[in-house]
Amino acid sequence: MTTPTAPDAMYRNDEGLGIWEHRGKVAAVGVGHAPTARRWDGRPETCVGAITIDALRKAIADAGVAPDQIDGLVVVPVTTTGAFWEAGKSLPMDVIQSFNQTDDPLDGIAKLSAEWLLANMPELTNVQFTMYGPGCMSNALNVTAQAVGDGLTHTCLVVKSWHNFEGRYYQGGANAGNALPGTPAITQLWGGPASYSTALQFAEYCRKYGKHHDMMAPFMENSRRNGLRFPEGYWAQHRPEELGPEDYLASRWIAKPANLFDNDIPIMMSGAYLFSTAERAQDMQQKPVYILNHASSNTRPRSLVPTLDEVEADTARTGRKIYEGAGITAEDLSFENMYDGFSLFHQFHLEGLGYRGIKFGEALDFYQTDISIDGPNPVSPSGGNVGSGRSRVWMHTDCIQQLQGRAGARQVTGVKPEVGVSGGPMPLGGNYTVWSASPD
Amino acid sequence: MTILISFDIDGTLEVGDPPGPLTMDMVRLVRDKDFLIGSCSDRTLSSQRALWADHEIEVDFVVGKHMLPDVKAQFEADVYLHIGDREDLDRQYALKAGFDFLWPDEAVAHPHFQPER
Numbered sequence: 271m272t273t274p275t276a277p278d279a280m281y282r283n284d285e286g287l288g289i290w291e292h293r294g295k296v297a298a299v300g301v302g303h304a305p306t307a308r309r310w311d312g313r314p315e316t317c318v319g320a321i322t323i324d325a326l327r328k329a330i331a332d333a334g335v336a337p338d339q340i341d342g343l344v345v346v347p348v349t350t351t352g353a354f355w356e357a358g359k360s361l362p363m364d365v366i367q368s369f370n371q372t373d374d375p376l377d378g379i380a381k382l383s384a385e386w387l388l389a390n391m392p393e394l395t396n397v398q399f400t401m402y403g404p405g406c407m408s409n410a411l412n413v414t415a416q417a418v419g420d421g422l423t424h425t426c427l428v429v430k431s432w433h434n435f436e437g438r439y440y441q442g443g444a445n446a447g448n449a450l451p452g453t454p455a456i457t458q459l460w461g462g463p464a465s466y467s468t469a470l471q472f473a474e475y476c477r478k479y480g481k482h483h484d485m486m487a488p489f490m491e492n493s494r495r496n497g498l499r500f501p502e503g504y505w506a507q508h509r510p511e512e513l514g515p516e517d518y519l520a521s522r523w524i525a526k527p528a529n530l531f532d533n534d535i536p537i538m539m540s541g542a543y544l545f546s547t548a549e550r551a552q553d554m555q556q557k558p559v560y561i562l563n564h565a566s567s568n569t570r571p572r573s574l575v576p577t578l579d580e581v582e583a584d585t586a587r588t589g590r591k592i593y594e595g596a597g598i599t600a601e602d603l604s605f606e607n608m609y610d611g612f613s614l615f616h617q618f619h620l621e622g623l624g625y626r627g628i629k630f631g632e633a634l635d636f637y638q639t640d641i642s643i644d645g646p647n648p649v650s651p652s653g654g655n656v657g658s659g660r661s662r663v664w665m666h667t668d669c670i671q672q673l674q675g676r677a678g679a680r681q682v683t684g685v686k687p688e689v690g691v692s693g694g695p696m697p698l699g700g701n702y703t704v705w706s707a708s709p710d
Numbered sequence: 711m712t713i714l715i716s717f718d719i720d721g722t723l724e725v726g727d728p729p730g731p732l733t734m735d736m737v738r739l740v741r742d743k744d745f746l747i748g749s750c751s752d753r754t755l756s757s758q759r760a761l762w763a764d765h766e767i768e769v770d771f772v773v774g775k776h777m778l779p780d781v782k783a784q785f786e787a788d789v790y791l792h793i794g795d796r797e798d799l800d801r802q803y804a805l806k807a808g809f810d811f812l813w814p815d816e817a818v819a820h821p822h823f824q825p826e827r
Contacts, residue, residue, distance in 0.1 A: 308727060509727075509757070517754035522776040530752055 292419025294709030297558035300333025300544030314368035319378025334555025337393035342423025354443030431540035479631035497657015504659030534655035563595035585622020607665035609694020611655030718794030778807035
């Protein structure tokens with residue numbers, strides 16, 4: 271079996287598509303997370319393949335489903351954006367030989383294929399459908415929801431994992447060379463840090479609306495506080511450190527006005543979910559969380575860096591798509607878990623949604639109000655990447671757990687958790703999911 | 711002679727992530743020699759303070775990586791030394807701020823960290 275990448279037809283990129291045809295007929299049930307680590311320690315049992323198997327098995331057990339009932343697997347094959355196996359570096363043969371292998375020796379170490387996972391999870395005897403959702407869990411969730419809705423699979427696992435090696439993030443691989451073909455030569459090789467484009471947009475945002483970077487501090491403090499209540503996350507597991515205003519504002523600039531903590535910390539992690547039809551989900555171990563819609567943005571900027579005008583136009587368009595397909599309005603959102611890694615673009619997502627009625631230029635003022643899980647306007651109750659490390663997964667796990675009523679110390683109390691939204695990554699170019707405690 | 715030592719944490723001190731070669735007893739040794747000491751790290755200021763408090767070591771300063779010039783302006787010393795494990799974030803910052811610099815393994819063998827006879 272060769273696993274295909276999801277075709278464009280599986281995504282809802284356009285406005286005017288109406289209510290999603292599978293609204294309320296697909297559900298997330300099981301959640302599984304592997305332990306996190308700052309970097310891979312070189313052992314077979316902690317490589318990205320091993321932690322992925324761990325997360326998948328936990329999701330299966332959490333849902334209370336027999337492995338032979340699972341007929342689908344959606345995988346994000348890329349497991350890093352900036353930690354690459356150095357060319358010429360010797361292969362860790364002891365690790366490679368600890369697993370059933372594919373043709374690629376770095377499968378399970380620096381990347382993941384569906385074939386590698388199936389070869390190493392013999393209990394998955396009935397998987398007939400496999401597909402890749404590129405990039406992020408946000409993408410893979412869209413693919414999974416559509417696949418279950420379309421009847422391509424009825425009980426489907428979806429997984430996203432991250433590896434992190436020693437050395438500086440984004441400094442290795444092709445970025446360590448002297449030449450790159452095409453646009454990456456400008457954006458990666460000779461360009462600024464990864465947060466540079468977001469920093470430019472944020473700087474223009476501050477100029478346009480008369481705001482300043484210090485106004486981010488309450489959001490950062492709130493996000494880390496929520497993250498420290500996320501037992502699956504890096505900061506909660508390894509370094510239970512709060513991020514108060516003094517801590518945040520004293521940090522050095524990476525790409526001014528993006529400082530160190532506006533950039534998420536790269537980690538090893540894996541998160542997995544079990545999706546099924548709403549009908550089958552009724553008999554599973556956890557409360558089903560229904561998918562009301564998925565929506566995507568495939569907008570391309572006119573130049574290398576999207577302008578603030580382009581960002582605002584596209585986040586507004588994304589908001590309209592999210593609501594249209596789900597058949598809801600902003601007023602129906604109990605909470606939001608839009609992406610935050612880089613933290614300085616969370617407010618773009620928030621304003622595009624019109625969360626709690628805020629308009630463009632108002633999010634930083636909104637951050638100065640009660641945005642905690644105990645108040646009426648919870649912002650990023652997951653804590654996101656700020657709260658738990660670089661994964662692009664926490665926001666989705668939190669939506670499921672909030673709506674199942676098992677978010678623990680992170681459970682929102684200021685509102686009744688009925689509908690949530692999550693997704694990202696970038697304001698231009700992302701995938702979003704609307705989650706609901708009920709199918710209606 | 712007044713000597714000021716700035717310690718990076720991760721990759722430098724034994725309690726760092728990753729652990730470094732400088733033990734907390736070595737830090738206590740220079741503390742007992744009346745050196746001015748503190749940490750200069752990308753860790754938050756509050757977590758640096760907590761780390762020192764957990765090990766019951768009184769320090770004179772905790773700062774971010776970019777704040778060595780502030781340390782130099784705040785404290786009068788004859789020798790300013792930063793110890794760290796990174797070329798870009800330790801050595802370059804230190805030299806630019808007018809500090810001497812030692813790699814952690816060099817520091818372990820340095821007379822500063824040997825008991826006085």
